[in-house]
Amino acid sequence: MSFNSFGHLFRFTSWGESHGPALGAVVDGCPPGLTLSEEDIQPWLDRRKPGSSRFTTQRREPDKVQILSGVFEGKTTGTPISLMIENTDQRSRDYSEVARQYRPAHGDFAYDAKYGLRDYRGGGRSSARETAARVAAGAVARLVIPEVNIQGYLVELGGDAIDRTRFDKAEIGNNPFFCPDAEAVKRWEIIVDKARKDGNSVGAIVECVATSVPAGWGAPLYAKLDAELAAACMGINAVKAVEIGDGFTAARSNGRDNADAIRPDEQDGKAFFLSNHAGGITAGIATGQPIVLRCALKPTPSILSPLQSIDREGYAVEVSTKGRHDPCVGIRAVPVVEAMVALVLADQKLLHRGQTGR
Secondary structure, three states: OOEEEEOOOHHHHHHHOOOOEEEEEEEEEOOOEOOHHHHHHHHHHHHHOOOOOOOOOOOOOHHHEEOOOEEEEEOOOOEEEEEEEEOOOOOHHHHHOOOOOOOOOOOOOOOOOOHOOOOOOOOOOHOHHHHHHHHHHHHHHHHHHHOOOEEEEEEOOOEEOOOHOOHHHHHHOOOOOOOOOOHHHHHHHHHHHHHHHHOOOOOOOEEEEEEEOOOEEEOOOOOHHHHHHHHHOOOOOOEEEEEEEOOOHHHHHHHHHHOOEEEEEOOOOEEEEEEOOOEEEEEEEEEOEEEEEEEOOOOOOOOOOOOEEEEOOOOEEEEEEOOOOOOHHHHHHHHHHHHHHHHHHHHHOOOOOHOOOO
């Protein structure tokens, strides 16, 4: 069985390869009557598309989305929504030398081990190009959860972290790194430029916060909200770790310091939390606080620097990957993480409504 679908009630299936004629997604389970057009999806794709700055791959793709089904007279019909994005700037010849070689840290060896063949042109399905389909599907998911705000940004690049005392939300959209710290942007420009010049790459950490998520979304055991979010984000290309709230830091804390104390709000008497170490989720269920998660992305594996590997026949080789690649794949991962969070929350909203009727 091949797993190319994600979700329970709100579900999407992505299709296509990096160097095929097109890629896209089929979104199923979207409620009827929602206003939807290409213009509602395109801004999110524009944030992810390649070639937008010198710090990302110079592959030039407009990433224009087409809605092929599931919408009539500007409204969703409740039937599957098919989304297509054409590939227009493939350069498959760049990969001719690695057609029979395995790029270390890439999916080449694992794909060959599983299927006995692989699409070496840009990595096929293992390429980050596939995430365009997720962003398109995530744009539809956002329509299902208008009450929720989702904001992603980079907090670390190449081992260099932001200064949270300089956190400026307005700065996130003013630079190509989705960075909330203007001083960090200056340092990151140098780090990425050096990595590209050296034929190398660097990793990054994306933080994503979802606010106004109603308390109660999620499930206590096998569909825990934090587990669903972690699975969604671990399924993003190059993500190697996901943490919710304090994450690994919680393991170095103690029960008294880690507890999120609760008091009655002085105005309405509702629960008021004095901290948010749990990241807005306890027992797999949303508490109503901001949901906070972070994703660690490894350095881009396709680099010019020669690396030791083997070919399909088992002979020792040195692999140097030519072509156009992101020196830091984490930069364009920000809108992808946002999309996966939106997809999970839309799904959880429908699951919650189906079980509780509200």
